[in-house]
Amino acid sequence: xxxxxxxxxxxxxxxxxxxxxxxxxxxxxxxxxxxxxxxxxxxxxxxxxxxxxxxxxxxxxxxxxxxxxxxxxxxxxxxxxxxxxxxxxxxxxxxxxxxxxxxxxxxxxxxxxxxxxxxxxxxxxxxxxxxxxxxxxxxxxxxxxxxxxxxxxxxxxxxxxxxxxxxxxxxxxxxxxxxxxxxxxxxxxxxxxxxxxxxxxxxxxxxxxxxxxxxxxxxxxxxxxxxxxxxxxxxxxxxxxxxxxxxxxxxxxxxxxxxxxxxxxxxxxxxxxxxxxxxxxxxxxxxxxxxxxxxxxxxxxxxxxxxxxxxxxxxxxxxxxxxxxxxxxxxxxxxxxxxxxxxxxxxxxxxxxxxxxxxxxxxxxxxxxxxxxxxxxxxxxxxxxxxxxxxxx
Ligand code: LMR
Numbered sequence: 001x002x003x004x005x006x007x008x009x010x011x012x013x014x015x016x017x018x019x020x021x022x023x024x025x026x027x028x029x030x031x032x033x034x035x036x037x038x039x040x041x042x043x044x045x046x047x048x049x050x051x052x053x054x055x056x057x058x059x060x061x062x063x064x065x066x067x068x069x070x071x072x073x074x075x076x077x078x079x080x081x082x083x084x085x086x087x088x089x090x091x092x093x094x095x096x097x098x099x100x101x102x103x104x105x106x107x108x109x110x111x112x113x114x115x116x117x118x119x120x121x122x123x124x125x126x127x128x129x130x131x132x133x134x135x136x137x138x139x140x141x142x143x144x145x146x147x148x149x150x151x152x153x154x155x156x157x158x159x160x161x162x163x164x165x166x167x168x169x170x171x172x173x174x175x176x177x178x179x180x181x182x183x184x185x186x187x188x189x190x191x192x193x194x195x196x197x198x199x200x201x202x203x204x205x206x207x208x209x210x211x212x213x214x215x216x217x218x219x220x221x222x223x224x225x226x227x228x229x230x231x232x233x234x235x236x237x238x239x240x241x242x243x244x245x246x247x248x249x250x251x252x253x254x255x256x257x258x259x260x261x262x263x264x265x266x267x268x269x270x271x272x273x274x275x276x277x278x279x280x281x282x283x284x285x286x287x288x289x290x291x292x293x294x295x296x297x298x299x300x301x302x303x304x305x306x307x308x309x310x311x312x313x314x315x316x317x318x319x320x321x322x323x324x325x326x327x328x329x330x331x332x333x334x335x336x337x338x339x340x341x342x343x344x345x346x347x348x349x350x351x352x353x354x355x356x357x358x359x360x361x362x363x364x365x366x367x368x369x370x371x372x373x374x375x376x377x378x379x380x381x382x383x384x385x386x387x388x389x390x391x392x393x
Contacts, residue, residue: 012131013367020365028363029381034183034213034345036246036314036375044249044314048307052296056289066285068276070099070257074291077298078257081221082212082228082240089232093265096272097257098279099286103213103243104132106258110209110239111140112278113260114174121207124169125176126150126162128348128369130183133176133211147175150185150348155338157187163196171205179240180224181214181344184371188218188343194227198234208236213243216311217318217375218343232261244294246345247311253290314375318345321377328382332390345375355392362388 016032100106126149148161
């Protein structure tokens with residue numbers, strides 16, 4: 001029965017890491033995947049994580065199953081981070097949170113949950129969006145459409161197109177939005193534009209699903225989370241997936257969460273029972289370690305402070321790399337000033353597929369769409385990257 005099965009296409013992002021890993025060139029540079037590297041080109045082990053692990057090792061615990069919805073201390077800490085500790089949705093017990101296998105796992109729980117209760121709804125994602133958004137919602141059985149988002153002429157958001165598309169969506173449609181640090185473009189909405197988007201979504205009876213995988217990489221933890229709070233305050237159903245892969249540099253631990261906001265505490269309890277069913281039939285319950293680490297950091301004041309400082313350090317370094325990228329390309333006669341205005345880990349560089357392929361032949365890896373991970377640039381590799389880009393332009 002297996003003989004007729006075709007080869008699946010390479011994953012557009014993780015497939016690049018596979019090609020990168022196979023490259024024997026010691027000078028190779030991976031600007032493909034969304035991973036933060038420090039100035040030495042290493043994925044950092046955050047001090048707050050190390051200290052939390054020391055606390056956990058000092059009190060060894062058996063590895064029992066977690067509850068289906070995950071570690072209670074983790075789910076509570078996530079809610080407070082995502083909605084704000086003083087949020088009405090928390091006080092009124094209208095928010096439910098389940099620990100998830102990274103941000104992707106959170107999206108999948110949300111997608112399966114929505115498919116069960118809104119089987120005929122269609123999903124709308126930004127054009128472009130993270131490659132896996134479409135695949136993930138399609139694999140949950142949804143028809144996935146695009147709404148206008150990126151304007152390649154300005155390298156910013158095509159807001160008129162976006163808002164027009166949102167206003168044209170049928171009631172009940174599911175709108176996937178990037179809460180901050182838009183992946184792949186690095187182009188975010190302004191606060192005033194969010195006001196319009198929130199109003200249009202409420203007026204249209206749409207279901208917003210906010211994906212927040214990069215909280216803290218834009219303007220700051222609270223600043224980046226502000227839009228989630230605004231949606232929660234505006235009322236209506238809301239789903240929020242979040243991830244600690246990047247903000248805690250815990251990629252391989254797969255630590256994320258899905259939060260859903262209900263109209264009442266009683267409704268929230270029903271939603272939680274159904275979310276648990278989705279989790280139970282997918283992977284039963286989440287792993288222990290990453291959730292414990294994140295919960296320990298978020299609930300221990302000095303570790304929390306340390307995390308905020310370390311995250312700020314990553315954010316600032318990315319901004320410095322943006323600046324260096326713009327300045328160094330300007331010296332070579334190329335105007336990439338827009339990279340300075342983009343935010344988060346990524347830049348939609350404007351490089352086309354042929355140019356990306358040329359870079360790859362020099363062992364510099366980027367996504368075919370021209371997305372580059374600015375967080376993978378450092379003081380040693382930036383000149384190599386700039387020279388290579390200038391050559392292919
Ligand atoms: C990315 O966009 O590169 C990251 O979110 C990693 C992934 O899973 O694709």
